[in-house]
Amino acid sequence: MMRFAFIYICLAADFQLVLNSPTLGSKNNPRLLDKDIIKGVFEYQDHQNHSVFFYHEESEEMYVGGTDFVLKLDVDDYHIIEQFPLKTLEQQRCQEGKCKNVITVIEKFQDSLFVCGTNGKKPQCWKLFSSVNNQSHEIVESYEGRGISPFVYTHNSISLTAGGDLYSAAPLDTDGSSLQFRRKAGSRTNVWMYDNWVSEPTFISASWVKREEDPDNEKIYIFFREKNSDHNPEADPWISRVARVCKVDEGGSKRFFQNMWTSFLKARLVCGFPEESLYFNRLQDIYVLHADDWHETRVYALFTSSWNSTAVCIYTIAMIEEIFENSTFKGYDKDIPKPRPGTCVRNSRTLPLTTVNMVKDHSEMNDWVHSLHHTAPFYVSTNNYTKIVVDRVQAADKHMHNVLLLATDSGKIHKVLEAGSEAFIISETQISSRSPIQSMKLASKKKRLVMGFSEKISIMDLERCQQNMSCADCVLARNPYCAWTEAGCVPTVLGGIQNIIDGNRSVCPSPEEERKQINRTKRETASPSPVDLRTTHSVPLGVPFYLSCPIDSYHANYIWEHGGQSSPCLQMESNCLHLIPSMAQENYGGYECVSKEKDYTKVVKRYQLTEQIVSETNEDRNNNPLGNYVVPVESSAASDAVPHVEWITLGLTALGIFN
Template sequence: MRRLDFIYIWLAGDFQLVLSVGFIDTPILGSKNNNPRLLSKDFISGGLEYQVNHSHSVLFYNEDFEEMYVGGTNSVLKLDVDDYHIIEKFPLKARGQQQCKEGPCEYVTTVMEKFQDSLFVCGTNGHKPQCWKLFSSVNNQSHEIVESYEGTGISPFVYTQNSVSLTVEGDLYSAAPLDAKGSSLQFRRKAGGRTNVWMYDNWVSEPTFIAASWVKQKEDPDNEKIYIFFREKNTDHSPEADPWISRVARVCKVDGGGSKSFFQNMWTSFLKARLVCGFPEESLYFSRLQDIYVMHAEKWQDTRVYALFTSSWNATAVCIYSIGMIEEIFENSTFKGYDKEIPIPRPGMCVKNSRSLPLATVNMVKYYPEMSDWVHSVHNTAPFYVSSYNYTKIAVDQVKAADQHTYNILFLATDSGKIHKVLEAGSEPFIISETQLVSHSFIQSMKLDSKRKKLVVGFSEKISTMDLQKCQMYHSCEDCVLARDPYCAWMNSGCRPTDLGGIQNLMDGNISMCPSLLRDQNPVNRTKRESLSSLPVDSRTVHTVPQGVPFYLSCPIDSYHAVYTWEHGSLSSPCLQMQSNCLHLIPAMAQENYGSYECLSKEKGYTKRVINYQLTEHHQRTEHNIPAPKTPTERDKTRSRKNDASTIVPPIVWITIGQAVAALRMF
């Protein structure tokens, strides 16, 4: 639930009432660091409501073939990527249900990978993991499900157990427990054309695998590696040591294990190193790796790893690494705990015939797989982004901006169903917007559709899609440029998806290129008469109010990076923020309170008149002409019948001090 931060009512000496209501998850106006510029609830462009809630779901998206699959409980759904309706439903019932002794006997999907000639689906199968091959339809016939593999070591026994999977050139790699207790968790090559290999038990300590990624090297495919990202229990149990250490490990794609006499079917190329995210000068680190997104590049060394970390002090951070920097550690660092001469070939090197490696090299991998040096982020002395929000998942998109440069956009999912859209432009993050997809629901899965510029998000009750280039929400050139949204640029026809001829400034949101007459007239220095005359007559809301009654004005917040003020004659007063509105409260209408009120927002030298009110005095001739105050129910019915600007602009409400106090008690 949204938690109340503070409420107070202050009666000053002149009996003016001031109320302030704030919430810990609502940004403070004018604050820019770690706060979204814009809050939005209208990014959702489609989705699918499940008939039955899923305790766990997996998304699989094949961008090349525009195929979207959702694996849930007892079924896999194929969705249309245009409107996300169900094309086909494939039932996957648990087998051997009579053997289930604990928990629900269901088939909960945990793995979906494109494997060889089919979609490979694995699940819990009532605590007896089972995998299937889902073949594509031929000649418009239905898909066919064929039982294929016993799933132990690929799927966990229950969906809450840790697992990870990856397919590479027809080979399946996975990490999943070998028994119902969740033990023997290690990364293996489990199936395919190459030899099955697995890890040596002493290499990791109670690991939690986060992701695995294959990085291609077109010029040297035999030197390609598979990178494994995980966290493990710290063997240092001293009080000051963090209980977790985050790691990156690698194995060679061509690794076929050792000889028959030594290390047969074991990785001969496994090496691991510590991933550092934090402030090294203060010895302050984010040690719990939470999620990974790998942004592949044309030049393999430039491939970027975006890593999401949490800490013991309830903060999260994003650190960015390059594969080139990771390889630098694996190829040049000394080996932790080893002080003798390093054998040749160097342990961890990729060789076509791993069975021919000398015993000394394989022994080094067996007993000293950890690098002495740590892998630092590209920003080295600090994370790219630190926040008090509890992020759980990350995805990253690339966008070519109007300046023809490519920018990366991070999408960070919170634990309460929100998505933060963060611009990476230079070394400083900029939070473009926050989108509330659902009310306080945990995000189970998230897939980026970069081609269609959509983010697909899975919840227990539904699939939601978020439009990444919702440019029509920026109504002026200044709004469009200040947003620093690489998906959008200002054109003659308005704010539109980025085009070469558009106006855009992603580095600092400089609006100097906007052809706005309002900006050229320097609105900060204009007289009140000039300011009012520039507003269309029909943009002013006129209200007739009797003397002596309390009254408040409401102004919608367009940007949380702006500062809002109310202007009345020569007087200026700050707005009283209440969630997504700025209020101006008049405790009792007097002669000096009538006239014009303007709500102004000021951001980076740009002043915008958001709304204008004209208050005129209402003269009551007789008591018989005074209408009885409407009840809240009657007011709601009246508002629901209106089809005018009141549906866009928050309505003005007559209140008494007692009503204000009663309203506050509702929070």
């Protein structure tokens, strides 16, 4: 019979024992679990089934579209600047609640904000102009939105504005069919795709890559997945693609391919382990990180797989262009006509018939577009990531670093450093435990991440740095947003101390110099003295007891030291526990919770346990059915051992910890 029939941990802090918590000491987990970095929260009056975000970097304006409204947000001061209702006459003719106008497109187009919505299954678009006092917007023009907005928000669609032209992919029919990528409005001719080029596509993203010195060769890149023509049961049903069209493409001549892309080419986008023929084929999301030199513009692609794993692969536009410019054409073994199919020319209507015919019948490249790291994805995880954005951050030494911000299907954000070919998971932040992230937009200049959920909009401050850290802690974090100065670990400033490449703490001042810096700063800022790490408890003999210390790095290993002996940490959420089944004389004395990460060892928490004499009456015994398993604890001192409780019942028999 087990000695302890029941052991419970009853804490006002609502702790729960988590058996699948991140494994301590493993770099495959986030190093930190961040808290309190959400700066702004906007609760919706009604839950939103769909939301769309638009951020204009030049004007630093942020817009959110939901059901029957568009919001303009201030991501600095965390408030709604204005709310613009978009209920239409078409909705008023419908029965209540059946003709919602779900906003699906927000773009800066020409001289206005261009907004499109489902409009009760009759897609409509509007131009919103700023009023004279610049305090609100008003509708001046409206347009038929078929082919720009889907009929219902669940249908696949994308949109893009480039050089005064509007590009989109949205179904032309109410059943979601006739989906293709088109140029729909602007100064150039409307053009669209040939039906045989794609098979049941799901469009993910489109991006315009500028070439300042060669604008006639600028391309629009389209990322999508389509049905696999290989119906082998072992083949993945999806194939991921990148396609391109020339921005100057005006379609073919009046007698052949008029209003059709004459420059459309597509290639397979590969992410996986080629040597094992193991691929992530389901493209989930795309983020294009533009560079001054278009060759160096990077494409970060998020893939999912049929075996419940996700991966990030990285490509450059130069690598993609290499395939389009030099690969042979699938299913074609004759001489390639000139100009080469896919070549950008100012007047596409004059292209030879042989070139256009090649595009029509053989638009796919033989060669595949492999990722930057070729033999493996940049990052593979068992987390189900759904969205990705990438920020480019200037470190204290003026070097630039890329940070991936990945959204999970459980409402979390993982911040991942691109450290050469290695992924370093800086942190995990739980934004919502109620719903997944619907939309996500990066405001890079402001270092804010805006996220949309069904119930709210949240703004995450990317420059929030941990307080009360040492220089070693700050450097080990390898967080480009934070650096060590005499004021502590603060948002990165030039001259601050960092080591983003490997987190080596040798760049830190000596412990003596660091103490002098901290003391000097405290005198100048009148900061309070540090909290003593040691906590004292008086505990009776024969009762169960536990000690706790916070986990401040999941890349570290933790042990408890007492009386010259070491014992492992029992992990509970973000705490390390040391459990004492029954207090005996040898259990009294000093305890230290010690963490070690790389070559950095520190004492996280100290305890001193002393004996407490407890007098127990017959009435106490009658009122206490669990007998000595109930532990009275002095509540006069704040303690990590037993936070906010005076009576604690312990029992972890089910875990096999005590026999």
